[in-house]
Amino acid sequence: MRPWSTLRIAKGALEANRSCSEKVVQLMDCAALKSRLERLERMRSSGSYANALERVDQLLGDDRPSALAIAPSFVLEDKVWGESTLTRIKAPHGSNAAFALLCLGAAQSGRLRQGRLLLPITPARKASLPAWSTLVAESKDEPLTVAGESAEEKRAKSARSALAALERGQFISLPKAGTADRFSRVKLLGEPLLSGTPTSYYLPEHEEHPFDVPISFLTSGWIYALNHIEISLYLALRHRRSATQSQAFSFDHTPYALSRRSRQQYKLLVAAGLLTIERDPRRASSGQWRGYEPGQMENTPQPDSYTLTDVGLEQDGLTTVLTALREQMEAGC
Incomplete structure (x- = not known):
């Protein structure tokens, strides 16, 4: 067989493998998208x-700020841990990030008592503040992981899990394990020494x-x-805008430790109306430069x-x- 024939066969095989891999990735993405849509639909219905949302309103009260003031280490690597708070507390659905932001919202709305948030883990009679479990937006129809477990018990378990993750991430501290009402006395922590x-x-x-x-977040x-x-990317963009002191800004993902896949999540933020992006026409939709050769400074995109x-x-x-997710499903799946 001639060398050029072998090369052509190898190239064809490579392209076929790439096409197959792309189809597998697309199928996985579509399956994940469908699962997310179903979960959010259950949450609403x-x-x-x-x-x-009613409990969030109750937690923040009438003295809520118009916007939260958040330390840069929430999204940037700090000098002690070498990673951001969001990286240390990450969870797929964003529940840990939601609880962290709710803690900050409550603290900046004057809800701390001697540095602690005194919220019961489950609803208590005559309580002026909501229970942690009521701040979990899981559907009552969400599949149960333990036979006979009630929806309330499942939400309480989710709340404990989120708070435990915040403790491991050094965002809060809790009384030692075994202490009665351990999760009802949450102490917020500041920047570590x-x-x-x-x-x-x-x-x-x-x-x-x-x-x-903005508190509306x-x-x-x-x-x-x-x-x-998506929460991590959105907060990183807010930090970047604040750092540049400009309404329109460029974005370097490096300080925020965002993976390539993470950076692609901006598409949903755009579709949801939270972000607009202006792109140099010399760039492809992927962001890569078209027709650029090193050394041609006048042609730099x-x-x-x-x-x-x-x-x-x-x-x-x-x-x-x-x-936005339904439109994405219809367009690509």
């Missing part, structure tokens, strides 16, 4: 989402360059509708320009994300 010793929570000061997140349900990757649209946060998060 069961009433658990609407109930959770270089020795690794955690400090008590305090509102980030101007010199620490905190970035803002919580009250409109975005913390429940977005997954952990400009980086993408990102603009956050805060007005989009006023929309109901779940309804908006469901619409």
Whole structure:
């Protein structure tokens, strides 16, 4: 067989394998998309989402700020742990990030008592604040993992799991294991010292360059509708806008430890009306440069320009994300 024939066969086999791999990835993505749609639909139809939003409103009360002030280490690697808070507490559905933001919202709404959030894990009679379990937006129809386990017990388990993850991530501290009402006395932690010793929570000061997140990100349900990757990307973009002090800004993902797959989640943020992106026409839709050769400085494509649209946060998060996901399903699956 001639060398060029062998090369042609090998090239054809490579292209066939690549095509097969792309189809497998697409099928996996479609399956994940369908599963997410079904989960969010159950969350809405069961009433658990609407109930959770009512409890969020109760938790924040009348003294809530218009926006949360968040320390940069929430999204950037810090000097002690070498990773961000969001990286340390990550979970697929975003429940841990949601609880972390709810803790900050409660703290900045004046809900701390001697540095602690005193919320029962399950609803208590005559309680002025909601229970942690009622802040979980899981559907009552969600498949049970333990036979005979009630929906309330499942939500309480999810709340304990999220709080335990925040403790492992050094975002909060809890009384030692075995203590009665352990999860009902949550102490928020501040920036750790270089020795690794955690400090008590305090509102980030101007010199620490905190970035803002509108309170509507919580009250409109975005913390429940977005997954952990999307929340991480959105908060990274908010930090970047604050750091550049510009409405339109370029975005370097490197300081935020976002994977290539994570960075692609911007598409849902755009579809949901939270973000707009202006792209140099010399770039392909993937972001790669077309027709560029090193050394041709005059032909260097400009980086993408990102603009956050805060007005989009006023929309109901779940309804908006469901619409965006259905359109994505129809277009690609």
